[in-house]
Amino acid sequence: MKIVVDYDLCEANGVCVDLCEDVFVLSDDDELSIVAHEVTEARRAVLTEAARMCPRGALSLVETDPT
Ligand code: SF4
Structure with missing residues (x-):
């Protein structure tokens, strides 16, 4: 699993x-x-x-391919 950011949504407010x-x-x-x-x-x-806390919903945890 990895964390990814959607830069179209992120407003760089620094909460994360x-x-x-x-x-x-x-x-x-x-x-x-x-x-x-x-x-x-x-x-x-x-x-x-x-x-959960990102006010822009810009962060996601996504599954990574185990191979
Ligand atoms: S909390 Fe969300 S909007 Fe703020 S800097 Fe982090 S990813 Fe960007």
Whole structure:
């Protein structure tokens, strides 16, 4: 499973960054980057919360092909 952002929806308000700074990073020119896409067990809860809290609905957890 991985976390993805829809850049057409993201408004770079930093809500996800506040929740998980080691996954989401805002650049100086307000561009969001995801620096760790993989949803590990340790991060599952916080990434699920980030997707739920994103005011733009821009974050999704998607299944990855196991092969
Ligand atoms: S919380 Fe949503 S809208 Fe805000 S920076 Fe993160 S992905 Fe973008």
